[in-house]
Amino acid sequence: MKTQATHNHRITTADEEFLYSHLLGCVGSESPEMLIGRFQSLFIDGFGYPDRDVIVALDNILSSPEVEEYFRFILNRCCHILINRWQTHPQLQSAILNLVDLFEEEPTATSRVTELSRSRSMRRIRQAAKEFRETEQYLALRRLARIIEARQAAKGKPAEPSVVPLGSLINRYPYLYEHCLVTEDSDLQHQQIVRTMQAEAQHQLEVDLSHYVTYRMRQRQLYLQGQSQSISRLREIQNPTLLNDRELVTSLKQFARRRDPGQSLSYRDTAQRFLMNHPQGGTFRDFKTDLFDYIMADVDPGYGQRQFKKMLHDHLFGSFADSDNKPADDFLRVRTCSNLFNFLVVDPSAGKQHYVFIDLINNLGPINTTGLLLRILLICQKVRPFLDRRFSILFNHYETASSDAVDWLVKVLENVNIALSLNFGTLDLSHLGSK
Numbered sequence: 089m090k091t092q093a094t095h096n097h098r099i100t101t102a103d104e105e106f107l108y109s110h111l112l113g114c115v116g117s118e119s120p121e122m123l124i125g126r127f128q129s130l131f132i133d134g135f136g137y138p139d140r141d142v143i144v145a146l147d148n149i150l151s152s153p154e155v156e157e158y159f160r161f162i163l164n165r166c167c168h169i170l171i172n173r174w175q176t177h178p179q180l181q182s183a184i185l186n187l188v189d190l191f192e193e194e195p196t197a198t199s200r201v202t203e204l205s206r207s208r209s210m211r212r213i214r215q216a217a218k219e220f221r222e223t224e225q226y227l228a229l230r231r232l233a234r235i236i237e238a239r240q241a242a243k244g245k246p247a248e249p250s251v252v253p254l255g256s257l258i259n260r261y262p263y264l265y266e267h268c269l270v271t272e273d274s275d276l277q278h279q280q281i282v283r284t285m286q287a288e289a290q291h292q293l294e295v296d297l298s299h300y301v302t303y304r305m306r307q308r309q310l311y312l313q314g315q316s317q318s319i320s321r322l323r324e325i326q327n328p329t330l331l332n333d334r335e336l337v338t339s340l341k342q343f344a345r346r347r348d349p350g351q352s353l354s355y356r357d358t359a360q361r362f363l364m365n366h367p368q369g370g371t372f373r374d375f376k377t378d379l380f381d382y383i384m385a386d387v388d389p390g391y392g393q394r395q396f397k398k399m400l401h402d403h404l405f406g407s408f409a410d411s412d413n414k415p416a417d418d419f420l421r422v423r424t425c426s427n428l429f430n431f432l433v434v435d436p437s438a439g440k441q442h443y444v445f446i447d448l449i450n451n452l453g454p455i456n457t458t459g460l461l462l463r464i465l466l467i468c469q470k471v472r473p474f475l476d477r478r479f480s481i482l483f484n485h486y487e488t489a490s491s492d493a494v495d496w497l498v499k500v501l502e503n504v505n506i507a508l509s510l511n512f513g514t515l516d517l518s519h520l521g522s523k
Contacts, residue, residue, distance in 0.1 A: 120183030134210035255487030267480035296328035359466035
């Protein structure tokens, strides 16, 4: 018997629906401890589950010739039936960590005679659970667990990580959440949960940055007023980023939404000037010419006159050249700017190639490299998801590396946090430049 179609055009079988319905019934009435015990018996150990009908349904699923192709989706959905429930209750969220950790444990040994008839099914489910650890679905679950763990550990205090795997820092970067925590088979409830987590993390980041800037400004005021002793009585606010204090202040000034009179134009003002000088109606080639000049204006001439200028020119003018004489409509602008991120950050269609990005960081530094990307984003804000996606690709690529080994990436991720908060969030520190 078959029922509804799934995301990957499969048909959900009656056995799968029975399994989901069973877990939905359990999650509504049982404690996390009982549910984790059920999950371990059913999917990790492969024996000892109390409901015979559920065992039969799972055995039927595992006996399918195509099970290896789609079982990760079934197991992921079973996980999220529990996780989605626990996510809505803060006091239960620690159970998510325990559930995800189950997949890292060795199955319980058994010599029960009653399980001999299921020895083949038991081996099959244990192998399936082991293979699940290598899937994108499990990696997304592990990232979710890291965010929850970091939130619980912080208790409102800024984290002070030493050398940790880059993946352990996922909680710090809200703009990565959607692409790192949502997979192709994620249900709508999980997607909404991730969006809520993203909004909460972004808000907390902006609050922490605002408090830190206020603290630093108050420190400076007291110093200039000759009240040095009063500084020690201020409640200290820790730097909420992984940049040092000097780097953070520089970044905040660099990406401020507005600049003081006499200073260079802000990124936002420069983008507005570009858009005003290039209204709709010009040809696509005219747009690319102006865009090339707009980008190069923010690149150090010593670096730009070398290989980068030619590479950018070739990439930009080679993009969609068959449309050069057409009007530069919104569709072409979006395609061009998103394609620029393939060139400047990482190209997922070219084996995750990102040598240009590393070269930019080595020569321009993390702040100016971030500024280059921000310039593009501000003239075509519809490509924001494309940029977020590019950074999630890099983050996932390096997530098992130690944070000190990819310090260049950490610094860029931190600067992107600040640039996005100042130009797309509610944080306004335009007064900082005069302080």
